[in-house]
Amino acid sequence: MDATELTELEDDTSTGKVDGMTDSHLNTTGIQLGGFGEVATMTAETVDFLIRVLEDRKQELLVNDEDKLHVKANYAVAEEDEGGASEETAPSPHRQRLPFDSVNNSGAGDGATVTELMTQKLQIPVVSIIPGIGEAVRQQLASTAAPCSASKLYQSSKLEIVDLPVPVVCPPNASNNHQPQDAIGKDEPTTPSWKLDPIQQQILEDAEVLFIDAHLAAPLLLDPKRNLPFEMQHLLKKVKWVQGTYAGVDSYHQFPEAPADPGFTVTRAGGIMPTALAQFVFGWVIALERKFFDAQVYQEKRVFGRWDLKYRSFRQVTIGILGLGEIGQEVGRTLKASGFQVIGFKRKVNDENRKALASSADRVSSDMHEVLEQSDYVVNVLPSTDATRYLLTENTLEVCSKKKPVFINVGRGDVVAVDTIVNALDKGLLSKAVLDVFEQEPLPKESPLWSHPKVIVTPHISGSVFPEDVADVFVKNLCRRLEGQQLIYQMDWSNGY
Incomplete structure (x- = not known):
């Protein structure tokens, strides 16, 4: 896309406003976007608005991870006075970092990509038999007591914690079974099933971060052909980090045929027991x-x-x-x-x-x-x-x-x-x-x-799992990941714990 194409969107060159754009879109303290020889600074909300206009007018926009959205400064949107022309706005020194930049532990670069800007939220699925664990995470993220990168994203509606149904997985072949008693039925299931709607499936297809019980994560990730329904075999392929809800990780030991390093990081709920x-x-x-x-x-x-x-x-x-x-x-x-x-x-x-x-x-x-x-x-x-x-x-x-x-x-x-x-x-x-x-x-x-x-x-009651304790571990680790720091309570695949 070039500047001429953007000119077609312009209704009033004296103000630099696009049709339908309100003053709220003209806030210039946001993400820096590279221009054609000049620089403009706009918020993600402004860019989202422009993208919606492009879609409404059936403009074709081909993007990849390297493409940048370029906007000339005279269309950039800073109004000096009622009848004046736009003036160039200096880049904000507080340029935002977008969720996927941080999750991937990479910098934001010189400008935000269109793909990043179009990403409305970072969605993290929660799959657990522990009642209220997702809500406990949301409450901690909503708290302003100790704000971190994760809580700031959540409070700005750029992060969503999504509770998903618990799947039925096949029992492991190993005789030793340490999953919680509540997770084991009288009749062990032999046919996997997972009641997910299309939106929930899409969340799992895109997920890089998974907050899940170990006795569910291990079969789903280490033996997916046996534990994911046929029509869901494409899910969970992008998972890079699994935060567990238990102190133990021995569920992962019950799959001896799994690779020594399966390609994703596991962190346990350490410190709570x-x-x-x-x-x-x-x-x-x-x-x-x-x-x-x-x-x-x-x-x-x-x-x-x-x-x-x-x-x-x-x-x-x-x-x-x-x-x-x-x-x-x-x-x-x-x-x-x-x-x-x-x-x-x-x-x-x-x-x-x-x-x-x-x-x-x-x-x-x-x-x-x-x-x-x-x-x-x-x-x-x-x-x-x-x-x-x-x-x-x-x-x-x-x-x-x-x-x-x-x-x-x-x-x-x-x-x-x-x-x-x-x-x-x-x-x-x-x-x-x-x-x-x-x-x-x-x-x-x-x-x-x-x-x-x-x-x-005693029936494995020496240490009970409380949702708020597990949520605390997850939120701390999520903040560390977003900030590019080493995760705590990380499982070492070589020694098994």
Whole structure:
């Protein structure tokens, strides 16, 4: 398009106004557009208006990512007075960055492309079984308490958070299933389905960012031929970043045939579970050490057994923590603050991380046998990876025979087999087991763990997911992505977490 074509749009050369253009379109503090030897500055609203006029008058506009919309300065739209001619307007020093520029982590360049200008909104789909998670994101973005690039886009109607229906996906082939209990029906589906209207399908076709539960993202992205309906196989091809809603990422491990690096980044909902899991562990340790359950038995017998319920000093109790990541450190800090002796197991130990972990553990060791042998309680918070699956065997637990610790598992159930736990309890290697995670979830009704007198079963409730917490992680990461910064809680495909 040249300047002559634009002249056809002009009704009044004395004002520079296009037919139908109001003074609101003449705001010149916006996006800088390159001209034919001269420069004009216009807002995206002005450009949108011009594009609509072009479409109404059936002007053909061929664009690609390199094309720029050029407007001569004398058509640019700055009115000096009622009858005066337009004057050149200096470029604004605060040139806006458009959503897709930032999402792609690239600069805006010397001028905004027509493609960018025609993009009304950056639409991010939300797919989750967690009620209210999309609304929690919208509320955070609408808040002016701590504005960032994402909230500014949202508040200027350039960003939309779109709630989409939850799909039905095929169950993974792996026997270990860590998706939330609410996500698993009594009859596991075998035929994938997704009730999407054409607009929703278009959103997923265009999406580069996806906010989704891991147990849904993994099958849809790693095994799409099996989990996307035939007519939807074209969806999700452009996804570059997946923000999860859980702390764990083991759903992605259930697809061994997937490429080692599938071409998209996964970030987990880190930081939302440490406090809750630490409280859970602390509660059970206190209940057992202070003999709350024994007190209940005495109550039922109507016995005032004051001297039978004496407890030991917490300084005499050693608690071993398997895994000193974010969650393990918080568990250690909580217990250590109450006077317990804490020894932590970490695969790689050096002087630097020993110092960093001092507030969480009195000692840190890379020798798991040492930790097991010296502990009165063994707390597992390890994730599920190739290195941790069935790490605890009957032979490994033999070193527990002296202290007979209580085993508390809030990490992942596949760190130890059910039979191994039962045998260790029956042989006296462990005195009790508090289990919140299991090899298979939900725990099968026929499992011996339900009825074992030394086992306490809780249904994966050590840490609940609250929408506002997950939304906080997502909004922080979205702001970082828009600003070209490194994402937090990013999954490393090479080590599986």
